Amino acid sequence: MLNNFFNSLNRLLISSIVIVLSCPAGAFAADQAATGGGDKPWWFWPLILFVFCFVLGVLAVMAGVGGAVLYVPLVSGFFPFHIDFVRGVGLMVALAGALAAGPGLLRRNLANLRLALPVALIASAFSVVGAVIGLRLSALNPNIIQACLGGTIVGIAALLIFSKNSEKPVVTKQDAIGMALGLNGLYWDEGARESVEWKTHRTLLGMSMFILIGLLAGMFGLGAGWANVPVLNLMMGVPLKVSVATSKFLLSITDTSAAWIYMNQGCVIPLIGIPSIVGLMFGSLLGVKLLAIAKPKMIRYLVILMLLFSGLKALDKGLGLGLLG
Amino acid sequence: MNEQEKLARRASKEQIIYANILVVGVWSGIAIMGITYFLYLSGIMPPHVDLHTITTLWDKGVKEYLELTHSPHGWGWIYYLKKGDFLNYIGFIWLAVMTIVCYLVLVKGYLAKKDWLYSGIAILEIVVLSLAASGLFGSGGH
Numbered sequence: 001m002l003n004n005f006f007n008s009l010n011r012l013l014i015s016s017i018v019i020v021l022s023c024p025a026g027a028f029a030a031d032q033a034a035t036g037g038g039d040k041p042w043w044f045w046p047l048i049l050f051v052f053c054f055v056l057g058v059l060a061v062m063a064g065v066g067g068a069v070l071y072v073p074l075v076s077g078f079f080p081f082h083i084d085f086v087r088g089v090g091l092m093v094a095l096a097g098a099l100a101a102g103p104g105l106l107r108r109n110l111a112n113l114r115l116a117l118p119v120a121l122i123a124s125a126f127s128v129v130g131a132v133i134g135l136r137l138s139a140l141n142p143n144i145i146q147a148c149l150g151g152t153i154v155g156i157a158a159l160l161i162f163s164k165n166s167e168k169p170v171v172t173k174q175d176a177i178g179m180a181l182g183l184n185g186l187y188w189d190e191g192a193r194e195s196v197e198w199k200t201h202r203t204l205l206g207m208s209m210f211i212l213i214g215l216l217a218g219m220f221g222l223g224a225g226w227a228n229v230p231v232l233n234l235m236m237g238v239p240l241k242v243s244v245a246t247s248k249f250l251l252s253i254t255d256t257s258a259a260w261i262y263m264n265q266g267c268v269i270p271l272i273g274i275p276s277i278v279g280l281m282f283g284s285l286l287g288v289k290l291l292a293i294a295k296p297k298m299i300r301y302l303v304i305l306m307l308l309f310s311g312l313k314a315l316d317k318g319l320g321l322g323l324l325g
Numbered sequence: 326m327n328e329q330e331k332l333a334r335r336a337s338k339e340q341i342i343y344a345n346i347l348v349v350g351v352w353s354g355i356a357i358m359g360i361t362y363f364l365y366l367s368g369i370m371p372p373h374v375d376l377h378t379i380t381t382l383w384d385k386g387v388k389e390y391l392e393l394t395h396s397p398h399g400w401g402w403i404y405y406l407k408k409g410d411f412l413n414y415i416g417f418i419w420l421a422v423m424t425i426v427c428y429l430v431l432v433k434g435y436l437a438k439k440d441w442l443y444s445g446i447a448i449l450e451i452v453v454l455s456l457a458a459s460g461l462f463g464s465g466g467h
Contacts, residue, residue: 270413
């Protein structure tokens with residue numbers, strides 16, 4: 001009986017992805033978006049956006065990706081909002097999620113402040129540069145940003161498919177920079193019931209990657225968890241759990257600087273912003289509860305498919321091909 | 326819980342302080358957003374830009390949108406706080422300020438420990454965030 005319940009739940013989750021991808025909310029939103037959506041009562045869009053973001057929040061947690069990486073391409077593809085507003089709100093969505101997750105991760109000693117601070121400084125400085133470049137390009141021609149966003153999202157999907165994380169990377173010798181910054185620590189692995197010591201290597205190379213990560217995060221309004229984790233884990237040798245937790249915490253700093261740029265430019269419209277933030281946060285809370293009983297692997301593959309589709313749609317829109325409607 | 330487990334679970338003092346500030350900040354921010362959004366949508370505080378008008382203009386670029394709605398950019402929203410839509414900015418700003426507040430506390434802690442390297446990193450981060458918040462960057466777009 002319990003198995004039947006779990007199977008039903010899985011089917012429900014998979015159906016919800018299909019809903020987001022193809023049917024009522026997404027398709028209707030896309031259809032209305034084509035006409036600008038001005039013939040609908042004002043409450044229609046915040047309501048549909050709240051439902052859409054709630055489902056996205058559930059799926060994002062289960063797939064292990066941040067909300068903004070799904071939010072920006074999907075909302076820009078299916079809703080009538082200009083890409084400027086979608087990126088501005090996308091950053092606020094990522095920021096709110098990261099701020100909410102931060103305290104628990106810090107208290108459990110999974111997110112590491114000493115590791116986060118230096119890389120956050122690099123990423124946040126360059127996310128400001130990325131945000132300025134993104135807004136300039138968008139003012140020049142929004143299709144440039146749309147096409148670049150599409151290419152980036154397709155790249156992220158490929159990264160999620162091909163990158164193989166390492167649970168506990170072996171670091172034989174810490175480099176001088178890592179040692180000087182004190183980038184080492186100890187955390188408790190609940191699954192293995194053991195304490196795990198870690199330290200970094202290739203620290204300079206890893207840190208320089210955060211220049212690119214910051215630029216992309218600011219330019220497209222994406223949280224950058226998809227890039228933080230592979231760099232911290234595979235390049236710098238930080239254990240996966242510490243990488244994931246530190247990455248999530250890191251977003252609260254990186255996204256803050258870019259979010260200020262977008263806010264100062266007027267890119268955060270409250271009518272769009274509040275239902276998006278609240279919908280995604282509530283969805284994430286449900287997602288965390290469902291995570292214990294669902295099959296996240298299947299969800300992850302479907303979310304990758306969603307990313308691929310939305311990335312290709314953004315590319316199609318940016319290049320003006322019109323192949324995907 | 327054995328000693329090894331206690332040690333591995335123990336977060337640094339700075340991490341705990343940071344986490345405590347964030348908890349209060351985030352949930353109060355969400356509460357502010359809920360209240361201001363209600364005041365906005367219920368019409369108790371009339372908006373600067375009519376709700377229906379927004380739906381006809383949100384497909385325009387931000388520059389055109391601001392021009393058509395006569396809306397401010399930068400910190401200009403402060404002068405429109407009596408308007409329901411701009412009142413919502415308090416919640417957004419609150420969330421964006423949280424990191425700066427946490428860093429100020431961190432700097433104090435690191436200076437007390439004479440950890441000059443991390444004091445410097447934290448001060449530089451405050452500078453970056455403050456410059457981003459100041460509106461000095463990207464204002465050429467308007």
